[in-house]
Amino acid sequence: VWVPVPEGSDFTPANLPYGVVRDASGRRTAVARIGDHVVALADVLAGDDRSLFAHGSLDAFIAAGPARWREVRARLFEHLADGRNERPLTAISDVEPLLPFTVADYTDFYASIEHATNLGRILRPGSPPLLPNWRHLPVAYHGRAGTVAVSGTPVRRPCGLVPRGADVERAPTRMLDFELELGFVVGAASVPGRPVRPDDADRQVFGVVLLNDWSARDIQAFEYQPLGPFLGKSFLTSISPWIVPLGALAPFLTEPPPQEPEPDPFLRAHRPWALDLSLEVELCATIVTRPNARHLYWTFAQQLAHLTSNGAPVRSGDLFATGTVSDPYAAGSMIELTWRGERPLTLADGTTRTWLHDGDEVVLRGHAGDGPARVGFGEVRGGVVRAKLGAHEGTSGT
């Protein structure tokens, strides 16, 4: 290709992830990223096809289904391989990445057996760490789609109701955490009443993002019985600006860990759906963990099958996430890394953390392959800003 790609870039010609950016004039453009540049997708396509990217949105393209995804990708390759197309590129530094798609329903799973086991041990010591349902189905809950935001969005420390002695008081969370996750973007809608087979997952899933499911553990702990997490999660979920097409990740699909007991036929796959992706979390310039996603017990194909197994369809723009990616060697959240505060982490500057402090910055990264075959997500970045304490500060009237 004629576009320069810096050494070590996540954004090689093997990747070409999609996103939406805003330029200095405020205009939104649907783009593909290569190296440190972006290419407007409407420039790559001829005539009517440009309407796929009308209003600078990827939504119509995401909904268009696998045949169009392959076709656009092929044209993008051709465009970038043909020297005659060379023209001034837009540098990534000249644009602002935006949320890359309109999120329909957001669902968060609990797919890592190491994460579920760790939390079981931490929260229910003395009981079996995995609940009876865990090995039979991919446990999940619905999250708040309206607070999914792009990397870089400030993480305002949320306030919430927590017990203090015999009382309950509203206070800024004292247990702010990150969760390292992958998110899957549904492209093609499924048909109501027709469960998706795991081995058909690539007909429905457009691509993958890296995701930080910020969590306020004290708010969550008080609120979550019996209906699950709510305000302890819904203040913010950050995703990468780049959706890596599932096709670009095909070389890194691999066998998932063995499942015992064998899952229900609706959840059985014959193709390998685990993703061999090296992930990492940087906290204040210190890499604090490096799990690999290939250890996840439940694959995204099984999650999709489960989501639709009661007849509910998935829609274009649905986002479903893995839950915290922990593996046998490395955990993907502070609650695990510090064992709920018992074992503080020491950072490069000598300070320690049990939970996130105001001013802390968390950066998630993830990639597969190396050199010209490298495919990655770039960064999901979030800096913690102090809570707003005043009662209804900023609302009209007071």
Place this chain on the structure above:
Amino acid sequence: VWVPVPEGSDFTPANLPYGVVRDASGRRTAVARIGDHVVALADVLAGDDRSLFAHGSLDAFIAAGPARWREVRARLFEHLADGRNERPLTAISDVEPLLPFTVADYTDFYASIEHATNLGRILRPGSPPLLPNWRHLPVAYHGRAGTVAVSGTPVRRPCGLVPRGADVERAPTRMLDFELELGFVVGAASVPGRPVRPDDADRQVFGVVLLNDWSARDIQAFEYQPLGPFLGKSFLTSISPWIVPLGALAPFLTEPPPQEPEPDPFLRAHRPWALDLSLEVELCATIVTRPNARHLYWTFAQQLAHLTSNGAPVRSGDLFATGTVSDPYAAGSMIELTWRGERPLTLADGTTRTWLHDGDEVVLRGHAGDGPARVGFGEVRGGVVRAKLGAHEGTSGT
């Protein structure tokens, strides 16, 4: 007004609820309902204002905020009061009501103390029926927005994984239930980071629907720990085709029951936000329960304040529901009415039910006031159809 309104109609001139209908030619139209007729909203407004209802959608109008809501309502009254506007009306029987708005996030609360207490007694006998958080905050979970559908949508009995002896097997639910609820449609979006005060609820909430949160109790019971209800709920949520404007319900706002302990200042209201609404459930031509919504412990104003108390904004099109409306005298779900199957209901035809059978029809109704002051929702109707049993029946390839 010059439009005839049948005696006992929910759709008096005091109501004028909004909806979207499809006519015989397939065209979608945003309408208001009066008696057994609908009026196209674009016909009521002049010039540019008609674009509020472009593409037969209410979404732009719902998002426009309280000043426009009042203005359109005033024009609608004028239009219907002025005999010179008399023209052929569209009979409700000539159109098909559609889902009246695009659902953004759907959140379901657990606001009835009688419902929460009943479920605590049924599911955790011997323990305190209310969990420690219940009186401190309105417990809730996020539901699936993509499966909110209009009244009349068939209720396909869902299949799911449930324990059978030592095994877990996939089977049609044997514990299909209804839940009688009210749903609140957010109109004006709130500002991120600025919690909504309870007493400002009428600035944000556009109107109210009647809602049936269909539930598969066996699927829910196995899946829900620790992250809450998922597939046991997400197969279908039915709402009324008619959104009753909050303004039409203003005469029926009343004091909620006393709260002990006094809630956190963020949840305290000075205006009365309970709704004096008579509700009923008809099962196979038998009225099985008649609770009143005014007994709900947590008001919708408090729910809205809680939703936004962690900084999360609400968006136009967000739908938040009360959870099952039970009161001290009447329960709003089968699991309560039959005490989880222990006390079957006897229907008018002499048959009994512990859970819903294939072929059963459930109709919810709700209204306030009488005669020309009556304001109601019409019906939320759903008929149960048998499960699809085959593995991945209907998917391509098999």
